[in-house]
Structure formats: structure tokens, C-alpha cells
Amino acid sequence: MNDVIKFLEENPLVYLATKGLDQEAKVRPILYYFEENNKPYFCTANTKPMYKELVADPKFELTAATPEYQWLRVKGEVEFVDDINLKQKVLDSNELVKSLYSTADNPVFEVFTFTGEATIADFSGNPAKQYQI
Numbered sequence: 001m002n003d004v005i006k007f008l009e010e011n012p013l014v015y016l017a018t019k020g021l022d023q024e025a026k027v028r029p030i031l032y033y034f035e036e037n038n039k040p041y042f043c044t045a046n047t048k049p050m051y052k053e054l055v056a057d058p059k060f061e062l063t064a065a066t067p068e069y070q071w072l073r074v075k076g077e078v079e080f081v082d083d084i085n086l087k088q089k090v091l092d093s094n095e096l097v098k099s100l101y102s103t104a105d106n107p108v109f110e111v112f113t114f115t116g117e118a119t120i121a122d123f124s125g126n127p128a129k130q131y132q133i
Contacts, residue, residue: 008032014064018053076116
């Protein structure tokens with residue numbers, strides 16, 4: 001798991017895929033913020049389609065890549081977290097997020113983590129590494 005967190009810390013821009021409410025695949029960039037208790041944390045607004053899609057079907061995949069052609073892929077289920085301390089930590093970690101939501105108790109502001117399986121791979125020919133989150 002530490003390898004997954006390290007990958008996210010070094011490559012915080014990830015692309016998250018969901019099943020849209022129209023049943024079509026949807027992909028969008030989001031940011032990784034921090035790890036706590038071996039779980040990665042992200043955020044969104046409950047007014048956005050991504051939130052509504054993940055509430056309807058919490059299954060997702062995400063990917064990120066390095067300029068050296070190494071990539072991370074995660075398949076799992078999202079868990080929204082209503083923890084004011086985690087929300088404050090996300091706000092404190094990013095000025096853009098703070099400018100969008102202002103306070104941790106903003107009713108639109110949502111923080112989430114996930115459980116699932118992660119793979120880190122590259123084109124070296126070495127086997128991909130598997131992780132449980």
C-alpha cells in the first residue's frame with residue numbers, strides 16, 4: 001500500500017472513471033490530497049455529476065501515469081466520509097479547494113476514499129505489482 005500512496009503523492013492528478021447516470025462511461029481528472037490510516041483521500045461537490053454517479057453506483061476505476069511510462073490503476077468502490085477533521089485537512093492541503101468550499105462544514109463539500117485493488121506497472125517486462133486498499 002505504501003507504494004500506491006507514494007505513487008499518488010508523486011502523481012496527484014488522477015483520472016477517475018464512473019458509470020454515468022446515462023449508463024455511458026465518464027472520465028474526469030481529480031486530485032489526490034493525502035493519506036490517513038492507509039487510505040487515500042479525494043474530494044468533490046455533491047452538486048457535481050461525479051458525486052451523483054458514485055452515489056448511484058460506487059464502483060470506479062482510476063489511473064495515473066508518470067512521464068517515465070509507469071502507471072497506477074485502481075479498481076474499487078468509493079466510500080464518502082462525513083468527518084469534519086478530514087474535510088478540514090483537505091481544505092488545508094489545497095488553496096483551490098479552500099477557495100471553492102471555504103469551510104469544512106460547507107454542505108456541498110464531500111470527501112471520499114475507497115477500497116479496492118491497485119496495480120502499478122510499466123513497460124519494463126517485469127510483472128505488475130498488486131495491492132489491496
